Amino acid sequence: MTFSRRQIETAIAALVAIVTAIVGLGLRDEEQLGPKFLALERVARFEQPTYLAQPPGRDAPLFVVERRGTIEVLPGDGPDKQTFLDLRRPVKTPGKGGEQGMLSMAFAPDYAESGLFYVAYIDRRDALRVVELRRDEGDPLRADPGSARLVLRIPEPTTKHHGGLLLFGPDRHLYIGSGDGGPSGDPGNAAQSKRTLLGKILRIDPRAVRNHPYTVPPDNPFVGRPGRDEIFAYGFRDPLRFSFDRATGAMAIGDVGGQRFEEIDYLPARKARGANFGWSAYEGFAPLTKSVPKSRTVLPVLAYPHGPGCAVTGGYVVRDPALSRIAGREIVGRYLFGDYCTGRIFGFRPRPNRRAGKERSFRFRVPYLTSFAEDRAGRIYVISQFGVGPDKTLIRGSVYRLVPRRKGVSN
Numbered sequence: 001m002t003f004s005r006r007q008i009e010t011a012i013a014a015l016v017a018i019v020t021a022i023v024g025l026g027l028r029d030e031e032q033l034g035p036k037f038l039a040l041e042r043v044a045r046f047e048q049p050t051y052l053a054q055p056p057g058r059d060a061p062l063f064v065v066e067r068r069g070t071i072e073v074l075p076g077d078g079p080d081k082q083t084f085l086d087l088r089r090p091v092k093t094p095g096k097g098g099e100q101g102m103l104s105m106a107f108a109p110d111y112a113e114s115g116l117f118y119v120a121y122i123d124r125r126d127a128l129r130v131v132e133l134r135r136d137e138g139d140p141l142r143a144d145p146g147s148a149r150l151v152l153r154i155p156e157p158t159t160k161h162h163g164g165l166l167l168f169g170p171d172r173h174l175y176i177g178s179g180d181g182g183p184s185g186d187p188g189n190a191a192q193s194k195r196t197l198l199g200k201i202l203r204i205d206p207r208a209v210r211n212h213p214y215t216v217p218p219d220n221p222f223v224g225r226p227g228r229d230e231i232f233a234y235g236f237r238d239p240l241r242f243s244f245d246r247a248t249g250a251m252a253i254g255d256v257g258g259q260r261f262e263e264i265d266y267l268p269a270r271k272a273r274g275a276n277f278g279w280s281a282y283e284g285f286a287p288l289t290k291s292v293p294k295s296r297t298v299l300p301v302l303a304y305p306h307g308p309g310c311a312v313t314g315g316y317v318v319r320d321p322a323l324s325r326i327a328g329r330e331i332v333g334r335y336l337f338g339d340y341c342t343g344r345i346f347g348f349r350p351r352p353n354r355r356a357g358k359e360r361s362f363r364f365r366v367p368y369l370t371s372f373a374e375d376r377a378g379r380i381y382v383i384s385q386f387g388v389g390p391d392k393t394l395i396r397g398s399v400y401r402l403v404p405r406r407k408g409v410s411n
Helices: 005-033
Strands: 037-046 049-053 062-066 070-074 082-086 102-107 116-122 128-135 143-154 163-168 174-178 200-204 231-234 241-244 251-255 261-267 302-305 335-339 344-348 360-365 369-374 380-388 394-405
Touching: 037 062, 037 070, 037 360, 037 380, 049 102, 049 369, 049 380, 049 394, 062 102, 070 102, 082 143, 116 163, 128 163, 143 200, 163 241, 174 241, 241 369, 261 335, 335 369
Parallel strands: 102 163
Antiparallel strands: 037 394, 049 062, 062 070, 070 082, 102 116, 116 128, 128 143, 163 174, 174 200, 200 231, 241 251, 251 261, 261 302, 335 344, 344 360, 369 380, 380 394
């Protein structure tokens, strides 16, 4: 039996179409399945890590802030690290409440050219300092400690509620979280007073100009009005960790509570400008005094009571595409946060100016969860200030990365 050339070509085309369809179905099935689990992958161990940051550039190394006053650089994904900066001499670490030490760092948006970065720490007199430094001209993986320049110093009345987060926003200005400084309950009403920098989120341009250590953006809400020009938002107890959603620019703020509630605030940054977040007239949704009408405050999108939780650790809205399509647990677009005392991690889909939707929890726990972080590629990191040894003793802390898994590790 013989076939014409046309019949042969038709048969080959049909066979190719069948194979292509089979392969396509297989690929679609795999895409639909996606990674089955979420996992925490340890990046490295550190001495009481408190924060992680990355300079501009997706391939730049990661820098880990340690409470004792050092910053370690972690090139690539390997375990080897080296000291980028050592400021142990001016940094205070011992103290009641354990809220001293080096708290965070931020790289200038033009870091590649300027080499400038900023650190926040508690000094020997219990003040919060924001200091500018420059990387070493001969070694990009080392800082020049001799370049230190004081940008801002905020005296603190007690050893607690310092805040201390530094973060450059989408507008390229530096945002600074400052706690009310204590004592408990903010009896001096510092968070509500616009005459003090305590209990605020500040917004400045940290570069020195004409012998001024920093300048204030002219569109800050209290420029030309009663109140400190540096204030961007007020009414916080301890805005220990806040972030900007890289997709929408919205602000998410984890404000550490006092005796009863922890809270998360989420709103467009333009609505946070000049806003009163309520402390110490309110804690979460609960009124504490009648000094401020609720209508004049920003209500949290989520608040949870103490016991067993005790201190919220604010996080990030997940935008890492590698974490999409997790079977039954889609987290891209969800805001992740945790609690320092329980180590539990939760997520919810944020809705600006509305209470949080359904809240989900994750099976893994991170002891002494001190911070979340996000690198330039959008990957999410979770930082444990301490680990817990087999005999329940405290050991070195860890930096973890949230990663997908197809099998073998549950979330």
